[in-house]
Amino acid sequence: MSKRDIANLRRWHVEAAQRARRAGYDIVYVYAGHDMTMLQHFMKPQYNQRGDEYGGSLENRVRLTREILTEVREAVGHECAVAFRFSTDELLGEDGLQAESEGRDIVAMLAELPDLWDVNISGWENDSATARFEPNEGYQEAYTAFVKSLTSKPVVGVGRFTSADAMVSQVRRGLLDLIGAARPSIADPFLPRKIDEDRFDEIRECIGCNICVAADNIVAPIRCTQNPTQGEEWKQGWHPETIEAAASDDPVLVIGGGPAGLEAALQLANRGYAVTLAEAGETLGGRVSRESELPGLASYARVRDYRENLLRQKANVDIYLGNRLSADDVVELGIPQVLVATGARWRRDGVGRTHYFAIDGVGQVEALTPDDVMDGAEVSGRVLVYDDDHYLMGSCIAELCRQRGHEVCLLTPASIVAAWTDYTLEQEKVQARMLDLGVEIVVSQEIDSLRPGEAEIVNVYHEAYRQTLAFDTLVLITSRLPQDELYQALLAQEERFDTLRAIGDCHAPGTVAAAVYDGHSAARHLGSGEDTYAPLFNRELPALD
């Protein structure tokens, strides 16, 4: 950057702040965080190797930030506050900014310049850590607690706060003045009000899965595992807390108490329908109950707990556990509106992202699925985990097997472990954990054929590159199929029902977020007469000059 570039950057900041002020904003941010802004880059000797007054000493590296903070402060006047977002630490040790050294020094140098300090850790994967890697609220405390001791200005911080106790503790102990909570507010935009009104058990707690972040990374509409209305408030008119009253007095039968069934039952109950929820197992939750037992996924149980707790309080909901319905049972019940949420099961034949047909020889080996492992199937000796799913399950199963003392080889056609978790900011942490645990990692190879005790694998780029991997136990994690036998049997007599719809994984296996969304959507549309498979929604219309 030339001096002219720097002058331009300063001017653009001032002009942007003035525009924001004219547009009516009360707070304007100056930003040095997430390893993504020029101001933070100027602070870091890793990036800033200038020889002039903007490089070298810390004073010089902070000069641009000081100038912009001062100029923006002057530009917006005193009816508008200037907040400064600053990452005190990058969790990179000596390769990055550290709270115990320059991170602290920078806060001291700029202490009184902003009106509000907004402090966190960097990069985004550390700031928005998932529950798998940061299970506790307030996990940034060790890096930001010092800030209040160096400034008289108010301080706000984050840490996936979802409970009033944890928030109050931060304030009472003098660590923060204001609680920031982005993901928890995505999961429940009414979080502050529910705390204010002592409605604690109505809080939809963020589970820290970063599906919201993934939507950003794949340039798709935002989704939230806990809050299916997220992003649909304007597009479909879905309010996070209110829902249209029932269209009729018809009772509704929901079959299956997993994520889709629970959400559908809850929202139908909120609409005033008389809801019968039939669950084949002895507990509610379906896949989230099972998966929350896996290493790192405990928070998924919140998807069940929030809904089960509210459903148990509803007078218009009957829950039947241990209640596996046949098609004849359903017909006999005579309920005209039926949602089938019987979930999905992992395939046993190896069909997944890479294999369109059953893997050659799969019938000759005893392959386990994740369902088998979660059901307690015996795992012995060296375990070969074949991950052609690429999201959470492969590394969770590998971790579980290592915890139990098995030698584990994690094989995937992707070039990295758990490739899809790149979108949830977890990939590097997952692969590091696998290496920490001593899991053998084999990437960019697919299974070509199976024989008892060994897999012939082939390089995904070149079929001449082949090798053999031995195993005692093989776990195939490839894709899932709907458990829709009941739905298909009912579909054959569709005329008996006013509504008959498969929802969630039973309709199309996907993320928990997708199942919750589908259950919610089915409940919203029930009785509306709309084609719920092709909902119209509001769109921004471009106007060209």
Next chain:
Amino acid sequence: MSKRDIANLRRWHVEAAQRARRAGYDIVYVYAGHDMTMLQHFMKPQYNQRGDEYGGSLENRVRLTREILTEVREAVGHECAVAFRFSTDELLGEDGLQAESEGRDIVAMLAELPDLWDVNISGWENDSATARFEPNEGYQEAYTAFVKSLTSKPVVGVGRFTSADAMVSQVRRGLLDLIGAARPSIADPFLPRKIDEDRFDEIRECIGCNICVAADNIVAPIRCTQNPTQGEEWKQGWHPETIEAAASDDPVLVIGGGPAGLEAALQLANRGYAVTLAEAGETLGGRVSRESELPGLASYARVRDYRENLLRQKANVDIYLGNRLSADDVVELGIPQVLVATGARWRRDGVGRTHYFAIDGVGQVEALTPDDVMDGAEVSGRVLVYDDDHYLMGSCIAELCRQRGHEVCLLTPASIVAAWTDYTLEQEKVQARMLDLGVEIVVSQEIDSLRPGEAEIVNVYHEAYRQTLAFDTLVLITSRLPQDELYQALLAQEERFDTLRAIGDCHAPGTVAAAVYDGHSAARHLGSGEDTYAPLFNRELPALD
């Protein structure tokens, strides 16, 4: 998909076609190509494993396409044509559709249903193959030539056609009726007119680099290596063929005849300026002349040839080769408007995507850069190519060294070879070629330190995983630095000039496309008084209901 889903899909196709017709379109497409449409997916047994009348036999797998073609044909009336895009082959052998079997059968089955056959190969990486992997025009001929023999309807096809001879040959030999050319039209929207008017040497030929495709894949505004006006026609009012007349009679000096300098000189000449182009070397082209000598990159020479040819015909352009100017020389010339396009050189210290500082021990080993190799430096024995750049250079240097008989190890911190070429649809082909050539590939490892003859490398995910790689020759391909000594010396006496600007790699090392764009932009803005570093441009403004 249920039968209702299928009925919906058919209805949506019809409704969409009717909307298109109402909006005034003359041709509506039905699409079964690029492995991305439902119709193609229904055709493929790899995806379609249905047991009903839409699965099983080829007749059944084509049923949905036949229905939709028929229904869309009926829906749009006879003032609108229905074209059918169909990929006859997927280049997957028995794992995909093949032109010699079902691809051909499908054309025969649907022969007279569409008004126009638009045929190609699939997926996108085969259809839009780069020049590196498909150097010749008409490379799809072997897969689409049969189509005309099976239908009386006109047939259009593609194959990166840029020359009239190749196009005419297709028509004369009865292979195609119409020539499709998307990328060549991006490079030159006036391609048809220039052929029509016998202005062949004014055609800006597509170089087949797929930078246009990369923009799509990274969700960025489209760019073209050859045509810098692409995507700027409305945003900035840049016409591909016309440009504003000179703002003054001042002469202009362009220093450096690489991509940025050539484009700037050409457009300044088009504006009517008296242009002096000074090039230190004995030939024009700069980096594209050097890089076009590498395996697979020959087409980059077109960036030079198109511009040099036109510049040589201009009366208002003086080209000086072998003319290395010092700052004193430039001052002495007394030309008030100066653009400095002296390019960039590869770093020798290992600083790149992964290393922010010089690699430990780099001073103790004799490391080559790509510039050294292109300049003919001696390469001996086992070559370790360290690619921390991740685009073209690493695999091209590796290929060159293998061609010369060296043992080659290609080491990269990325998890795949030439990771950035994923965006240009080349990555799988690059990695396959490396394996074909017997290059040893080491991924997800960075160099931790260097000693004579060996590199200690460390896993990018976990510092405990280390190993040593031996080499006789080390090539470091990490990042580039501007060759801007002349520019900096002139900047110290900036007051002598009306315009003094570094352009292209000398301003900011990047792609050839970025350099051409920067040279074009500088020529457009020269004398305008606008701040060319922050151009305003037209944007779509959303209007909310």
